[in-house]
Amino acid sequence: MTEPAVKRVVIAGGGTAGWVAAAALVKHLGPLLDITLVESDEIGTVGVGESTIPTSRSFHELLTINEPAFMRATQATFKLGIVFENWGRAGDRYVHSFGEIGKRSTWMADFHHFWLEAQRQGFGGSLADYCFELQAAEAGKFFKGDNFPINYAYHLDATLYARFLRGLAEPAGVRRVEGKIARVEQDPESGFLTALALESGQRVEGDLFLDCTGFRAMLIEQTLQTGYEDWTRYLATNSAFAVQTRATGPAAPYTRAIAHEGGWRWRIPLQHRVGNGIVFSSDLMSDEQARLKLLNDIDGEALTEPRLIRYRTGARRKVWNKNCVALGLASGFIEPLESTSIHLVKVAVTRLIQEFPFGGCQPALAERFNQQSRHEIEGIRDFITLHYHLTERDDSPFWRRCREMEIPDSLAQRMASFREAAHAWQEGNDLFRVDSWVQVLLGQGLRPGSYHRLARMMDPGALRAALATLKGNIDAAVARMPSHEQFLASYRAASDG
DSSP: OOOOSOOEEEEEOOHHHHHHHHHHHHHHHGGGOEEEEEEOTTSOOOOOOOBOOTHHHHHHHHTTOOHHHHHHHHTOEEEOEEEEESSSSTTOEEEEESSOOSOOOOSSSOHHHHHHHHHHHTOOOOGGGGOHHHHHHHHTBOOOBTTBOOOOEEEOOHHHHHHHHHHHHHHHTOEEEEOOEEEEEEOTTTOOEEEEEETTSOEEEOSEEEEOOGGGOIIIIIITOOOEEEOTTTOOOOEEEEEEEOOOSOOOSSEEEEEETTEEEEEEEOSSOEEEEEEEOTTTSOHHHHHHHHHHHOOSOBOSOOEEEEOOOEEESOSEETTEEEOGGGTEEOOGGGOOHHHHHHHHHHHHHHTOOTTOOOHHHHHHHHHHHHHHHHHHHHHHHHHHHSOOOOSSHHHHHHHHSOOOHHHHHHHHHHHHHOOOOOOTTOSSOHHHHHHHHHHTTOOOSOOOGGGGGSOHHHHHHHHHHHHHHHHHHHHHSOBHHHHHHHHHHHHHO
């Protein structure tokens, strides 16, 4: 057996993407690889990815990360979902929770079909009544234990998170090189990357390069000129301001996404502060208008100056090109509405570990990787586009544009299927489950014209009793839970002890 064709992995850039990759690779393939991460303390990171989805917990389990230690280091709080305000119409409010709606009692029809039949018969209440995590979020409560299943994610300080992961990766064998990249060297015949040349004169050679240089995309785009597919026609926002504020009350176990006349703003509660931001289209709202609106709408004292972030929604045409794999913002960007940025880094790194090119970066392997990555990000694009397009708001040019804009055929099909028959689905590498699609479709105001008739085979009394029992069990469980703030305090005390 000869030595593997790919042994030296060079990660260009730190931040969340770089250190997620470094920590995962060294944990699972460390003895087989030489891993070097190049970053400069002089180059800042976007650092607003402070909200995650439940897949982060699975990723942490793969890395055997101690949850209390992680939460202490990143000042994290628990997250049960996202509260959407003013999206369908001004004054509307709904929750996209991480929980399962109802029970999976049959392969023929999902729970919401039974609920729709109950609605026809005049009972059943709100669909939200049948989701445990949603009701816990609404009550501001949280609890986790061995015999208490609950689906949750985290709010975290992105800067502290990268530092925490670095603290795991470096002792395990990742070599960090401080310095700015001056140029990227390529093989003159194959075009494969060969080394990063730093401003200091140092060269860092490698066999496989991971581009974690953010929007600059120094390797995948500036050097390899891979190409970028612009999705602005679907998602018109292109700018954001981010600011941190002092907390003014207990941390809620959810993110708030509050629509305004020109986009939306976020509120993410951490243990030590609150992360805030405003997302807008610079075509329809000036930077100064957005900045002032953010500062006028936030609660609590601002701890930082608002920081402007420009972006262009879309995806790299290939995230794996030659011997370069782009991660994070270098691979593309879907705005932060559903907190998917960190997830996309983690799922890409997980796939890279599974399909690592020890024998060399061959076209078939890269093509498969690219196909999977494209399917994932297109599904996320569709889901987020749904929030904007499916609205009754017409109070501003921004929302009129969203209502009238072109949407992908794949999203149009999903919307039509739900409108006509209450049908929702998840397939392949889809990130968002049936429960997510149903919560957002209904939350945005789309009522199905028909649904599966299976529930009509149930005795009306039995259907009523089943729904009442399910709701009663959820209400009783939520009533027993401590508040999110109380649980955080006890969790911190136990981990400190």
